[in-house]
Amino acid sequence: MTARWTTAVLDTDQPGGWAVARSPEGFLFDDNGALFPREWLKRQELSILTEHGIGHLDGEPVYLLELHRSSEVPGCNWKGLRAFMLDGDHTVYKVLGYAAQIGTWAREHRFCGNCGQAMTQVPGERAMYCQPCDLRSYPRISPSMIVLVTRGDEILLARSPRFVTGVYSTLAGFAEPGESAEDCLIREVREEVSIEVKNIQYMGSQCWPFPHSMMLGFHAEYAGGEIVCQEDEIEDAQWFNVHDLPPLPASKSIARYLIDVYVARRLGHAEPVLPG
Numbered sequence: 001m002t003a004r005w006t007t008a009v010l011d012t013d014q015p016g017g018w019a020v021a022r023s024p025e026g027f028l029f030d031d032n033g034a035l036f037p038r039e040w041l042k043r044q045e046l047s048i049l050t051e052h053g054i055g056h057l058d059g060e061p062v063y064l065l066e067l068h069r070s071s072e073v074p075g076c077n078w079k080g081l082r083a084f085m086l087d088g089d090h091t092v093y094k095v096l097g098y099a100a101q102i103g104t105w106a107r108e109h110r111f112c113g114n115c116g117q118a119m120t121q122v123p124g125e126r127a128m129y130c131q132p133c134d135l136r137s138y139p140r141i142s143p144s145m146i147v148l149v150t151r152g153d154e155i156l157l158a159r160s161p162r163f164v165t166g167v168y169s170t171l172a173g174f175a176e177p178g179e180s181a182e183d184c185l186i187r188e189v190r191e192e193v194s195i196e197v198k199n200i201q202y203m204g205s206q207c208w209p210f211p212h213s214m215m216l217g218f219h220a221e222y223a224g225g226e227i228v229c230q231e232d233e234i235e236d237a238q239w240f241n242v243h244d245l246p247p248l249p250a251s252k253s254i255a256r257y258l259i260d261v262y263v264a265r266r267l268g269h270a271e272p273v274l275p276g
């Protein structure tokens with residue numbers, strides 16, 4: 001089976017294709033979804049900051065119009081990426097997730113970080129270029145570790161003050177310069193709940209375009225310590241029995257996948273598949 005969606009660097013001078021429009025209020029959508037005929041979309045009153053050709057959906061070229069601000073388009077509305085993840089078609093969410101990462105990067109790399117001059121798009125490459133500095137800036141990806149720590153029938157879950165009320169999730173955190181994935185995981189678990197872990201096992205990864213995380217998922221076993229929650233970051237953390245779990249994260253997240261795999265293994269159920 002071939003993928004419905006593949007990324008590509010397309011020439012914006014070519015006409016036609018589909019386009020998505022992204023503003024700080026999210027993506028434009030109507031009853032048919034978030035993809036619009038590109039020539040029609042460009043005739044609307046949109047304050048276009050930059051345009052990028054981002055790939056092919058079912059063989060058709062797709063472009064991103066990154067906007068300064070949202071505006072009224074008759075029959076249309078604006079919606080954040082998270083809402084598309086929760087209730088939309090997964091392939092469309094992948095298109096929009098990629099568009100969001102390219103849009104964020106394009107918006108934040110209009111000027112050279114070295115000399116401050118305007119940068120230009122490199123034809124055929126996903127890069128912004130400063131000629132005087134001979135400097136290329138590529139889309140930013142932030143590696144983040146996420147880990148389910150277990151102790152027999154118990155799993156360690158925590159709440160950030162930012163979570164939806166009642167929801168508990170696995171521990172996560174961004175890699176810092178100088179760290180391996182394992183170093184980062186051990187540090188994050190130590191910092192957030194003061195627990196030591198062993199037998200770290202890689203489980204899989206997930207692109208998390210909020211705004212540019214690359215989640216690397218692990219399982220680890222409890223090795224020692226008592227839970228002490230990190231001030232401000234962790235509101236509560238507890239050992240939960242696999243038979244008695246609190247409200248969990250959204251089903252398409254890798255956090256939920258890590259939990260569901262372990263619970264399935266303990267209970268002898270079929271294991272879930274990680275959404276791509």
Ligand SMILES: NC(=O)C1=CN([C@@H]2O[C@H](COP(=O)(O)OP(=O)(O)OC[C@H]3O[C@@H](n4cnc5c(N)ncnc54)[C@H](O)[C@@H]3O)[C@@H](O)[C@H]2O)C=CC1
Nearest residue numbers: 142144146172173174175206208210213215253254255256
């Ligand atoms: N897909 C999933 O299932 C889940 C994804 N996540 C994602 O994992 C990422 C990390 O989780 P957190 O617990 O929030 O991280 P964290 O534990 O490292 O704490 C966040 C702090 O890290 C710093 N920070 C922010 N952006 C950074 C970057 N790009 N590089 C280095 N440090 C940075 C800031 O000081 C921020 O307050 C987030 O993007 C979060 O949305 C978290 C849980 C579940």
Ligand SMILES: [Mg+2]
Nearest residue numbers: 171172173192
């Ligand atoms: Mg964290």
Ligand SMILES: [Zn+2]
Nearest residue numbers: 112115130133
């Ligand atoms: Zn420069």
